[in-house]
Amino acid sequence: MALKVGDTLPNFTAKDTNGTVFDSQNYIGKQSLVIYFYPKDNTPGCTAEACSFRDNYQDFKDLGAEVIGISADSVTSHLKFKSKFNLPFILLSDADKKLRKLFGVENSLIFLPGRETFVADKNGVILMIFNSMSSKIHIEKALQILKKA
Secondary structure (H helix, E strand, O other), X not given: OOOOOOOEOOOOEEEEOOOOEEEHHHOOOOOEEEEEEOOOOOOHHXXXXXXXXXXXXXXXXXXXXXXXXXXXXXXXXXXXXXXXXXXXXXXXXXXXXXXXXXXXXXXXXXXXXXXXXXXXXXXXXXXXXXXXXXXXXXXXXXXXXXXXX
């Protein structure tokens, strides 16, 4: 069942680019989260989206939020992607697609994994869910909702 605005983020764990286990419980109660699901490392749209999150990362931090990018790519792929584009935020590997299923992120265009962004306040309550294949809008929408929170 897909998450909706007003729901609380589910607890989840996944490997980050260091190969260590990220646990959402270490963040909930402490800071807002911007969690974005994207199709694939090093593709034009996903690279543009990641670089836009990078370029606006300090704005997210100033608003008390941490940014987390999630795709089915491996930890090794994420590490290369993060290094190549100097990404300062967390990337998580969802190789088994359990997180995508947990959040209810559907495929778009039949075969392509969906691009969806979730913004949650520091208590884990979802303030916004935004689904669009247009990568740039995700950053603008997330910043707008955090400024209002």
